[in-house]
Amino acid sequence: MRSKNQTVYLSKIICLTQGKRKEKYIMDRNRLHEMAANPDNIPGIYNYCDRWCERCTFTSRCLQFQMEQEEQISDDPEDTDLENSDFWKKIEDSFSIALEMIQDLAEEEGIDLNDIDIDKEIEGQKKRDEIAHNHPCSKAALEYSELMNNWFDSATDLIQSGESDLQFIEKISFSGRFPKKTVNEIKDNIEVLRWYQHFLYPKIMRAITGKMEEVPEILEDMPKDFEGSAKIALIAIDRTMAAWAGLMQHFPGMEDETLKILVFLGKLRRSLEHTIPGARSFIRPGFDE
Ligand code: SF4
Structure with missing residues (x-):
C-alpha cells in the first residue's frame, strides 16, 4: 500500500517529466522512497503552506523542502555539460518511473487510463478557469497587485528613490529619516508584501475551481482541498494586512492610499470567507495541528 508521501512524490516525478527547469529535479528513485518513508515528515504539509521555505518553521519535517535541497546541482560552468547529460538521462529514468507509478496508482484506484476523453476534460477545465477568473x-x-504597485510608485516618488525595493530601502536607510530599527521593520514588511503579492490570485483561483469540481457525496467526510487553498490565501491576506499596517505608521504621507488598500483587502477577505465558508476551520497538516 502506497503511503501519502509516496503518492505525493509521484506528482513531483510527473513534474520532472514535463520539462521543469534544468537546474533542479534530479533524484534517485531509491532515495526518493527513503525520504518519502521518513516518519518524521508531516504528510502533505507542503500542500497548504505559502512556499516561503526561508521563513518556514517546518523545513526539517517537509518532504518537499528536503527534495528540493537534494535536487540542487552545481552551478559551476565547468560541470555544466556533464550535469546536462546526467540531467537528461535522469529525466528519462524519471519518466519511466512515473509511468510505472501511474500504472500502479491507477490499478489501486480502479482507474482506466485508456478511458479519458481529453477534449472534454480540457474544455471543462477551460470553462472552470474562466468562471474562476471572473x-x-x-x-x-x-486588482490588489496593481494597487500595491501603484502604492510603491507613489511612495518612491515621495521619497525620490530608485525603482526597486532594494533601492527604495537603501534610500530610506541613508535618508536619515528613520532609525535602523525602523528601517528593518520597513524592510520586513516589504518582504511580506512582495512575497504574497502574486500568491493570492493563484491560490484563490485554485480554491474556486476546486469548489466547482467538488463532488459532495464522495468528499463529505474528507478534508476539502479547496478549503485548504482558501485558508492559506486568507492567511496571506491577514499577513499582508498586518504588513500594510506596519508600513502605514512609517509613511504618514501615504496614509490615505494605505488605508484604501487595507479596506480593499478587508473586503476581499470577507468575500473569500463567504465564498468558501469552511476555509478558516480547515486543519492544515503540521501548521494547525
Ligand atoms: S511546508 Fe515549509 S518547508 Fe515545506 S514547502 Fe512549505 S514553506 Fe517550504
Whole structure:
C-alpha cells in the first residue's frame, strides 16, 4: 500500500517529466522512497503552506523542502555539460518511473487510463478557469497587485528613490529619516508584501475551481482541498494586512492610499470567507495541528 508521501512524490516525478527547469529535479528513485518513508515528515504539509521555505518553521519535517535541497546541482560552468547529460538521462529514468507509478496508482484506484476523453476534460477545465477568473475574489486579487504597485510608485516618488525595493530601502536607510530599527521593520514588511503579492490570485483561483469540481457525496467526510487553498490565501491576506499596517505608521504621507488598500483587502477577505465558508476551520497538516 502506497503511503501519502509516496503518492505525493509521484506528482513531483510527473513534474520532472514535463520539462521543469534544468537546474533542479534530479533524484534517485531509491532515495526518493527513503525520504518519502521518513516518519518524521508531516504528510502533505507542503500542500497548504505559502512556499516561503526561508521563513518556514517546518523545513526539517517537509518532504518537499528536503527534495528540493537534494535536487540542487552545481552551478559551476565547468560541470555544466556533464550535469546536462546526467540531467537528461535522469529525466528519462524519471519518466519511466512515473509511468510505472501511474500504472500502479491507477490499478489501486480502479482507474482506466485508456478511458479519458481529453477534449472534454480540457474544455471543462477551460470553462472552470474562466468562471474562476471572473469571480470577484480572483479579480480583486489581481486588482490588489496593481494597487500595491501603484502604492510603491507613489511612495518612491515621495521619497525620490530608485525603482526597486532594494533601492527604495537603501534610500530610506541613508535618508536619515528613520532609525535602523525602523528601517528593518520597513524592510520586513516589504518582504511580506512582495512575497504574497502574486500568491493570492493563484491560490484563490485554485480554491474556486476546486469548489466547482467538488463532488459532495464522495468528499463529505474528507478534508476539502479547496478549503485548504482558501485558508492559506486568507492567511496571506491577514499577513499582508498586518504588513500594510506596519508600513502605514512609517509613511504618514501615504496614509490615505494605505488605508484604501487595507479596506480593499478587508473586503476581499470577507468575500473569500463567504465564498468558501469552511476555509478558516480547515486543519492544515503540521501548521494547525
Ligand atoms: S511546508 Fe515549509 S518547508 Fe515545506 S514547502 Fe512549505 S514553506 Fe517550504
